[in-house]
Amino acid sequence: MQFWFDFGSTYSYVAALRIEDECARAGVAVEYKPFLLGPIFTELLGIKDSPFNAQPVRGRYMWRDLERLCEKYAIPWRRPTVFPRNSLLAARVACCAGTSIGPLTRAIFRANFVDDRDIADPDVLRQVIDSVGVDGARLVEAAQTPPVKARLRVQTSEAQRLGIFGAPDFVVNGELFFGQDRLEDAIAWAKRA
């Protein structure tokens, strides 16, 4: 099952902290697919911000909903002081994380949504990467090379091709499930397939 996410997305955070346990229980393998929501929102909605900021009534709901969801799933939560954080460098890091992608993804999400740290800052990212036992300096440098930049662009184009218009998403054999609350449905689809 593919897990499509953006490090700036609140609901992606919830999915990222749940997906390994839920998929392990079901015997379903997870493939991490970081991408950027920004270009997609710009193309679809003509905005350069999160729809949760552009539409305050949706934003108010989302912040309350996140509190409830994190309580329900017993995962830590602190509303970040900056939203959305620029997720470009973090997504590039994830594109070259190799087999560390799972722990690294969770650590970056926690930095944003538990520790309220600026995940666009290379120093912050280096520390976060180091904290999961990977060489932060090396990975942040690799993340800024042309092949990795190209990989993220390709991945974001692939998200658009799949019909993705928000995050997180789960894709099983071309079937798209949008929203963290559809994780169980996606897993059921994967087991059925």
Place this chain on the structure above:
Amino acid sequence: MQFWFDFGSTYSYVAALRIEDECARAGVAVEYKPFLLGPIFTELLGIKDSPFNAQPVRGRYMWRDLERLCEKYAIPWRRPTVFPRNSLLAARVACCAGTSIGPLTRAIFRANFVDDRDIADPDVLRQVIDSVGVDGARLVEAAQTPPVKARLRVQTSEAQRLGIFGAPDFVVNGELFFGQDRLEDAIAWAKRA
């Protein structure tokens, strides 16, 4: 638990066909709250159409998702030839349906999303109302009187006051849950309260 819905809304249809069984199982009472999404979309998004039409990528996802959801919940489904159907008269009918509101709501939703009938047509509505053992001619006439028109306007304003920006929604002691896939969360909240 309040159930806020619009007769033109596909996900409201799914919720309407599930809610009585789910709430009965949990011992939670349902209060039906018909309202109009149209004025809310116009105010929030500046559009006079469904966001699923205004954003085709979201629309494509929604139609596929509805097929999957109806299969999952074993409820009938046929994609209507007109979307969204004008739900004004149907919502007014629901506003004066009294104790018949449950069966009447399900019958109107089925007319739109199973039988592909035009629920904006007074003749269609009369037949649908008759089919649940209520006097269709009387109810359609009552629906077009000033007090009932006012009741629907008040209800739509109340939806806006609650922070509603889409449908369906479930409200429990002021807590808003948006989306048919949050029905279980809303019921859990009602039982906890």
